[in-house]
Amino acid sequence: MPDFPDPKTMSKSELETGNVFAPSFDQNGLILAITCDANTNELLMAAYMNEESIRLTLETGFVHYYSRSRQSLWKKGESSGELQQFVEMRTDCDQDILQILAIQTGTGAACHTGRKSCLYRKVVAQNGKLQLETLDMPPLFDPAQKYKSQG
Amino acid sequence: MPDFPDPKTMSKSELETGNVFAPSFDQNGLILAITCDANTNELLMAAYMNEESIRLTLETGFVHYYSRSRQSLWKKGESSGELQQFVEMRTDCDQDILQILAIQTGTGAACHTGRKSCLYRKVVAQNGKLQLETLDMPPLFDPAQKYKSQG
Numbered sequence: 001m002p003d004f005p006d007p008k009t010m011s012k013s014e015l016e017t018g019n020v021f022a023p024s025f026d027q028n029g030l031i032l033a034i035t036c037d038a039n040t041n042e043l044l045m046a047a048y049m050n051e052e053s054i055r056l057t058l059e060t061g062f063v064h065y066y067s068r069s070r071q072s073l074w075k076k077g078e079s080s081g082e083l084q085q086f087v088e089m090r091t092d093c094d095q096d097i098l099q100i101l102a103i104q105t106g107t108g109a110a111c112h113t114g115r116k117s118c119l120y121r122k123v124v125a126q127n128g129k130l131q132l133e134t135l136d137m138p139p140l141f142d143p144a145q146k147y148k149s150q151g
Numbered sequence: 152m153p154d155f156p157d158p159k160t161m162s163k164s165e166l167e168t169g170n171v172f173a174p175s176f177d178q179n180g181l182i183l184a185i186t187c188d189a190n191t192n193e194l195l196m197a198a199y200m201n202e203e204s205i206r207l208t209l210e211t212g213f214v215h216y217y218s219r220s221r222q223s224l225w226k227k228g229e230s231s232g233e234l235q236q237f238v239e240m241r242t243d244c245d246q247d248i249l250q251i252l253a254i255q256t257g258t259g260a261a262c263h264t265g266r267k268s269c270l271y272r273k274v275v276a277q278n279g280k281l282q283l284e285t286l287d288m289p290p291l292f293d294p295a296q297k298y299k300s301q302g
Contacts (some may be wrong), residue, residue, distance in 0.1 A: 002283075016264060021274055021281045034185055034194060041192035043185060046248050058276065091283065092269035093262055097197050099270045111244055113167060118243035119250045123172055125209065129157075130172045132242065 007095055016093045021052070024096040025087065028064055031072035031098055035110065039102040044110035045118045047074075047099060054089070061086050063102050080146055082106035101107040112137030114146070155202065158246055167244045174205070175247040181217055182249055186261065189238035189252040195261035196269045200249060205240070211248055212237050214253050233257035256263075258291035265290030265297070 007015055007022040014020065023031050030048040037044055044145055047065040049057070052073055056064040063084035067074040075120040077083035084102040104110050121132040157174040158166055165171065168211050174182050181199040188195055198216040200208070203224055207215040214235035218225040228234035235253040242249055262269040272283040 019272075019283045021283050032183070032197070034197060036192070036194055041187075041194070043187055043192070043194065043250055044160055045243070046183070046185060058274070058281070089274040090270040090286075091272055091274065092196070093264055093271070099194055113244055116246075119241040120244075121170075123209070123240040123242065128270075131211070132170045132172050134170075135241075 012094075015095055021091065022095055023091065023098065024094065027051070028068075028115065030068070031096065033065060033098040033100050035063065035100040035102055038103055042117060043104070043119055044104060044116070047076075054098075057086050057100070058089065063100055076110075077106060080106065080112075080141075082109050084110070109140040112143060112147075114141040114143050116140065163245075166246055172242065173246055174242065175245065176201070179219075181219070182247065184216060184249040184251050186197065186214065186235065186251040186253055189254050192269055193268060195253070195267070198227075205249075208251070209239050209240065214251055227261075228257060230256065231263075231292075233260050235261070237264060260291040263294060263298075265292040265294050267291065 005020055005022040007024045009021065010022055015022065025031050029050050032046060033049045034046045035044045036042060048068060050066040053064040053066050063076045063086050065074045065076060083105045085105055086102055088101040089098055108116055110116060111120065115137045117137065120137040121134050123130055124133045156171055156173040158175045161171065161173055166173065176182050180201050183197060184200045185197045186195045187193060199219060201217040203213040204217050214227045214237050216225045216227060234256045236256055237253055239251055244286040259267055261267060266288045268288065271288045272285050274281055275284045
């Protein structure tokens with residue numbers, strides 16, 4: 001798979017309406033990937049990808065990210081078993097974000113807290129203060145047990 | 152509405168399981184907001200918010216972002232008429248992204264190209280090369296006309 005074209009050499013119109021895939025990586029070589037359930041469109045999580053994650057996701061059929069905290073390639077679910085089966089990759093008008101459509105395998109939890117989605121709390125105003133309220137999205141696994149058992 | 156608590160003073164467990172809304176703004180005071188159709192879950196766009204955008208979105212019922220290119224508050228649709236009616240705000244496990252659920256008003260186009268969603272192209276491999284293929288998401292308005300008419 002060839003290197004990607006440099007989006008800075010392309011016109012706004014080429015970037016927005018053309019068929020050239022020229023992802024705008026940031027200064028660290030990363031691009032934001034927003035991952036949604038391929039069946040329901042539900043937002044599952046957001047993380048970063050580098051060139052290698054994009055390549056491996058397309059080649060292997062399983063979603064790979066880049067972990068900024070661990071500074072390394074991250075095959076989602078490699079240790080937890082919560083793999084994401086790749087369905088489709090999209091990009092936006094100015095090609096600085098990716099959308100991944102995937103099927104969450106394993107117990108069905110994209111979030112390390114055991115929930116289907118990382119977006120499990122909503123913002124509510126109470127007594128003039130903003131607070132979080134947990135949505136009806138119970139954990140599908142117990143993170144203390146799951147991560148302990150992988151040592 | 153009070154200032155937000157500093158997430159750096161909170162434990163991982165407080166951030167992930169508590170009811171304290173402590174958005175992790177970046178060094179520029181911004182947080183990524185991923186906006187989805189409140190009826191279909193469809194990913195419409197992603198942009199940044201600052202404290203004021205969050206406050207105004209909640210207070211006015213219309214989604215406000217912060218434009219990094221114009222370096223100013225951005226009431227979505229203010230010039231185009233494509234306002235986003237606010238429905239719900241969520242945050243993720245570590246509170247460094249927001250999800251906005253909204254109803255896209257106007258012609259129904261969240262994207263400045265006139266399409267419902269900014270994610271209107273998918274990545275396809277052709278002859279060993281990655282290219283973009285435009286999805287069946289026709290423009291709902293003609294951007295040349297719309298932006299011209301607003302001077």
